[in-house]
Amino acid sequence: MAKIMVSAGEVSGDMHAAAVLKKVKEKNDSIQIFGMGSSALREIGAEILIDPTKISTIGYIEALKNLKEHFKHLKEMKKLLRERKPDLVFLVDYSAFNMKLAKACSQEGIKAVNYFPPSAWVYNKRRADKMASYGTHIAAVFPMERDVYREAGAEVTFVGHPLVDIVEVEKTAAEIKKDLNLDQQKQVISLFPGSRRGEIESLLPEMLQAACRIKAEKPEIEFLLAAAEGIELEYLKSFTEKVELDLKIIQKKNYQLMQISEFIISASGTTTLEAAILDTPQIICYQAALTTYLLAKYVFKVEFVGLPNIIAGEEVVPELLQQDFEAEKITETALNWLNDKKELNKIKEKLQTVRHKLGGGGAVEKTADLLLREGGLKNSG
Known part of the structure; x- marks a missing residue:
């Protein structure tokens, strides 16, 4: 045999x-x-x-x-x-x-x-x-x-x-918004703080602070929080309850959230590649132990941490790393995009190139x- x-x-x-x-x-x-x-x-x-x-x-x-x-x-x-x-x-x-x-x-x-x-x-x-x-x-x-x-x-x-074959969304943005009881007219930004408690604890508080600042400038924006597989809702609520922000926590609908979002704010990892395949712009966030970061940056000479940028060979989407990962800088990038859709459209075009480089399925x-x-x-x- x-x-x-x-x-x-x-x-x-x-x-x-x-x-x-x-x-x-x-x-x-x-x-x-x-x-x-x-x-x-x-x-x-x-x-x-x-x-x-x-x-x-x-x-x-x-x-x-x-x-x-x-x-x-x-x-x-x-x-x-x-x-x-x-x-x-x-x-x-x-x-x-x-x-x-x-x-x-x-x-x-x-x-x-x-x-x-x-x-x-x-x-x-x-x-x-x-x-x-x-x-x-x-x-x-x-x-x-x-x-x-x-x-x-x-x-x-x-x-x-x-992932090129796996990542797909059959429903339209309007259908997804209806399923999630969202206002059809409101723009959506989704937060993806990662799938491990360590990265969530490192990234989510700053993401939420940024969301509050963006909401203050753009009250019409709807914020959603993606719950990774195995991460309890109560655990995520322990973070969201500390800020004055009305947002929904959504489970098992990552691709649908990417589909309806103007852009996502995401931990570095596979999520960024999935979003790229769906042509969804993103702000990539990364904060590791200093020794790990220095090892990657100066010993291994890694130019980018985000997979879309690594594949493209250039910074297609912004990376906020280490000390640059702060609510103020997330807010600044987000408001620039919301005020200038041309920039978002340019990013979407470049993400199509990233998807193409991943093979034809x-x-x-x-x-x-x-x-x-x-x-x-x-x-x-």
């Missing part, structure tokens, strides 16, 4: 891996899938032997706390590789771990495809050199990712970003076809 071993260590990676492997099974339902992942992979029938999502963390210090467990998982995956000899290994995100597994695949003479590979285009291009030396086939989702891995000598297929299917091809697995469809 044909076999694919999967290695996905985080919730997002588990979801991306499951979407691709579900498509693989539609094309060849005889393929056995096993390895490391979580609930999304289980739902498509994968045999999950290791679930590391509970110890997945953000940041170097946090990761060190679980280092022993990570190495245990790596040892188990290497053992699976030797004993079950898959036709192909599908590595998804989880860069530090999957780079070590890619090396093991090379040593065992087993082909590997890496989807959401190490971000060598941001820093440490040697990681691209290493993956190239292992013979890992890169399924690139970003154009700059494609370029840096090709320069390193890796075999690369540009599949594009899966079909990333999941292209990646599924790549797996079948690389593994020498017959497409029965």
Whole structure:
């Protein structure tokens, strides 16, 4: 029986891996899938032997706390590789771990495809050199990712970003406003303070102060607050109750909020890319520990933190970072945009270019076809 071993260590990676492997099974339902992942992979029938999502963390210090467990998982995956000899290994995100597994695949003479590979285009291009030396086939989702891995000598297929297919809104702005009981005539600005408590605590109070100032100048503006998955309403209310601002907290309608908003005020992250795909202008906010920021800015020489700007190679939307992230500067940018729609229209045009650079869609299917091809697995469809 044909076999694919999967290695996905985080919730997002588990979801991306499951979407691709579900498509693989539609094309060849005889393929056995096993390895490391979580609930999304289980739902498509994968045999999950290791679930590391509970110890997945953000940041170097946090990761060190679980280092022993990570190495245990790596040892188990290497053992699976030797004993079950898959036709192909599908590595998804989880860069530090999957780079070590890619090396093991090379040593065992087993082909590997890496989807959401190490971000060598941001820093440490040697990681691209290493993956190239292992013979890992890169399924690139970003154009700059494609370029840096090709320069390193890796075999690369540009599949594009899966969000291009996922991010869509079927309803009109008028229909969405009606569903949310909003005044059809009022302009909307939505706040997206992030999906982790740390960033919410860092960003939301200043965002709310800015919203109050904007409202004082433009009382006709309607403010909405997007509640990320897993963030309780009561927790968000503990922030909103401290300001004199009438705003609605909306759950599970992120794309709809982007669709009806003149622009959004957002934490840096995937949300900014989703908004870019919908041509929604944004003010990107970022505030990290000083050491993390200095490391990114001066050691790794990262010019931008916002994905739309990184992809465009220029500042398409403003970034308010560190000491520049303050209510006064958010307010100034917002009022300029509200008073001059030409600027917003220019941004929307540039965001269309960003979306175009993410590929023309079909990333999941292209990646599924790549797996079948690389593994020498017959497409029965």
